[in-house]
Amino acid sequence: MDDLKLLRDLGRELEHEPPASLAHQRRRLFDPSAQAQARGQVGGQVGGRTRGRILMSASRRTRNWAMVGLAAGLTAAVVTVPMVLRSQYYSVVGVDSLDGKRASAPTGPLNVLVIGSDTRAGSNRKYGPHMEDDGARSDTLLLVHLPADRKSAEVVSIPRDSMVQIPECRASDGKVVAAHIDMINSAYAEGGRICARRTVETLTQIHVDHTIAIDFSGFKEVIDALGGVEITLPKAVDDRKAKLRLPAGRQVVDGEQALGYARIRYSLGDGSDLDRIKRQHTLIRAMVKKAKDLPADPARLMTFIQAVATSITVDAGLDAERILYLARSLVAVKPSATTFTTVPVKPYPADQNRLVWKQPAADKLFERIRRDSERTTADSE
Amino acid sequence: MVPAMTAIPADRVRDSDVIGESRTDPEAFAALFDRYSSMLYRYVSRRLGPEVAEDLVGETFLIAFARRDRYDGAYPDARPWLFGIVTKLVSRHRRAESARYRALLRTPAEDVVDSPDDRVAAGVTARSARPMLARALAALPARDRDVLLLIAWGDLSYEEVARALDIPVGTVRSRLNRARKKVRAALGDTNPMHEEE
Numbered sequence: 001m002d003d004l005k006l007l008r009d010l011g012r013e014l015e016h017e018p019p020a021s022l023a024h025q026r027r028r029l030f031d032p033s034a035q036a037q038a039r040g041q042v043g044g045q046v047g048g049r050t051r052g053r054i055l056m057s058a059s060r061r062t063r064n065w066a067m068v069g070l071a072a073g074l075t076a077a078v079v080t081v082p083m084v085l086r087s088q089y090y091s092v093v094g095v096d097s098l099d100g101k102r103a104s105a106p107t108g109p110l111n112v113l114v115i116g117s118d119t120r121a122g123s124n125r126k127y128g129p130h131m132e133d134d135g136a137r138s139d140t141l142l143l144v145h146l147p148a149d150r151k152s153a154e155v156v157s158i159p160r161d162s163m164v165q166i167p168e169c170r171a172s173d174g175k176v177v178a179a180h181i182d183m184i185n186s187a188y189a190e191g192g193r194i195c196a197r198r199t200v201e202t203l204t205q206i207h208v209d210h211t212i213a214i215d216f217s218g219f220k221e222v223i224d225a226l227g228g229v230e231i232t233l234p235k236a237v238d239d240r241k242a243k244l245r246l247p248a249g250r251q252v253v254d255g256e257q258a259l260g261y262a263r264i265r266y267s268l269g270d271g272s273d274l275d276r277i278k279r280q281h282t283l284i285r286a287m288v289k290k291a292k293d294l295p296a297d298p299a300r301l302m303t304f305i306q307a308v309a310t311s312i313t314v315d316a317g318l319d320a321e322r323i324l325y326l327a328r329s330l331v332a333v334k335p336s337a338t339t340f341t342t343v344p345v346k347p348y349p350a351d352q353n354r355l356v357w358k359q360p361a362a363d364k365l366f367e368r369i370r371r372d373s374e375r376t377t378a379d380s381e
Numbered sequence: 382m383v384p385a386m387t388a389i390p391a392d393r394v395r396d397s398d399v400i401g402e403s404r405t406d407p408e409a410f411a412a413l414f415d416r417y418s419s420m421l422y423r424y425v426s427r428r429l430g431p432e433v434a435e436d437l438v439g440e441t442f443l444i445a446f447a448r449r450d451r452y453d454g455a456y457p458d459a460r461p462w463l464f465g466i467v468t469k470l471v472s473r474h475r476r477a478e479s480a481r482y483r484a485l486l487r488t489p490a491e492d493v494v495d496s497p498d499d500r501v502a503a504g505v506t507a508r509s510a511r512p513m514l515a516r517a518l519a520a521l522p523a524r525d526r527d528v529l530l531l532i533a534w535g536d537l538s539y540e541e542v543a544r545a546l547d548i549p550v551g552t553v554r555s556r557l558n559r560a561r562k563k564v565r566a567a568l569g570d571t572n573p574m575h576e577e578e
Binding site: 018 | 431442
């Protein structure tokens with residue numbers, strides 16, 4: 001039998017009929033913000049193939065279920081678990097004098113900033129001893145938006161290499177650091193969670209109700225407490241920089257390996273932070289999947305809870321009652337109702353290894369979230 | 382409803398004219414979407430599955446729309462152009478694609494045959510050949526796979542593939558030959574007809 005014929009048969013077997021929702025894509029053609037985005041993507045390719053690809057994946061908005069619910073899932077995990085503990089274990093960080101009065105309604109739309117940090121001090125030292133004096137840098141920044149009806153969630157990844165205006169912040173030694181332009185992850189390094197939050201708020205004009213920080217060692221412990229997570233690698237990994245060797249295929253990785261996988265920047269993908277963001281999401285999804293089975297095993301649940309509780313810090317406004325409420329609403333969000341977005345970016349003119357937010361696409365994204373955040377009742381699009 | 386992967390009826394407005402018109406009247410571009418979105422969706426669903434297909438098709442048209450000014454009006458048929466865009470987008474999911482094919486290896490085939498000889502005797506069916514095909518597809522270099530699948534699944538001619546990928550026709554041929562050779566080897570290459578080629 002002819003090989004092409006067999007291939008065609010296989011193709012027919014794999015084929016899916018277009019869903020009715022395909023028509024929604026037609027509307028995007030005439031959505032001005034989407035068009036601006038597309039133009040940016042095309043224009044970005046002059047700088048070479050890699051740049052084009054980075055730009056394209058950066059501004060892509062996907063409902064691919066493989067990426068769905070990932071970051072929201074992490075938020076759910078870190079938020080759900082401490083509720084069992086009440087507030088006795090986890091650290092609480094408040095506001096500083098530059099903050100003014102902060103208000104957050106118990107109901108209504110909610111925005112949570114999740115900061116994955118690489119505190120390389122203390123138990124994190126082995127992941128980069130020379131970095132110890134640098135303080136903590138936010139390696140992963142996610143803004144999770146929940147509309148008032150809590151029927152959906154939107155997760156916006158902010159690439160850490162974004163060059164932005166960092167507002168005036170107070171450093172850990174109490175000194176005020178003047179506003180300046182730097183990579184967005186330096187905000188956390190310089191002024192902690194308060195500064196990271198203020199930076200995101202200033203840039204996006206979105207009110208951040210809560211911040212949750214989790215560090216690398218915490219990430220590792222959480223995965224170990226889960227008994228490892230299952231991931232599938234299309235290719236074997238051998239990365240000296242991340243000290244990681246993994247075979248190809250489906251496998252269960254422990255915390256150490258997962259951490260390495262989440263952090264590799266050089267030997268996988270296109271070497272960009274954006275690619276790494278994707279891998280982190282894969283891991284988060286694997287964690288959420290595994291965490292779902294936990295309640296059945298009380299002993300493991302306790303270990304997990306302790307691991308999570310000791311590796312995150314939340315803000316003072318996030319008290320037990322509020323956490324309980326949040327957890328309930330997050331659990332109710334269907335994975336299919338979670339959208340995943342990355343802030344549209346383009347290379348920073350002064351340094352091609354840095355990014356700047358692409359305007360007006362980025363502002364459009366924030367404006368939409370802002371508008372929804374200001375509304376008392378969310379509309380269901 | 383647009384028929385999938387078939388030739389264009391001769392009597393309708395040419396794609397190139399639709400694209401030309403859309404330069405002054407952007408909304409005209411929607412006609413291109415109506416013509417080809419289902420076809421592209423089916424193609425992408427084969428390579429990457431239905432989960433990403435929808436977004437990818439939407440993105441294809443966004444990019445096409447943004448590039449419509451540069452469309453060469455000498456080509457009445459826009460399919461190769463669109464397939465070229467979609468192929469680039471698919472390549473961003475290379476790992477997912479290979480994983481998809483490999484997943485087929487785990488799905489048991491209905492009729493299991495013991496040896497290549499039996500297979501010939503029984504007549505190789507798509508189903509029994511599936512694991513072998515899947516393995517071969519997963520292992521193909523992306524460039525060769527693009528050419529092979531544009532021909533086998535996209536129903537493009539050699540010239541159209543050349544246009545889609547912006548490579549010479551000779552390169553299309555050599556990549557296709559290389560890919561088919563590997564697919565045949567994976568199938569056990571029991572068909573004596575292939576020896577003549």
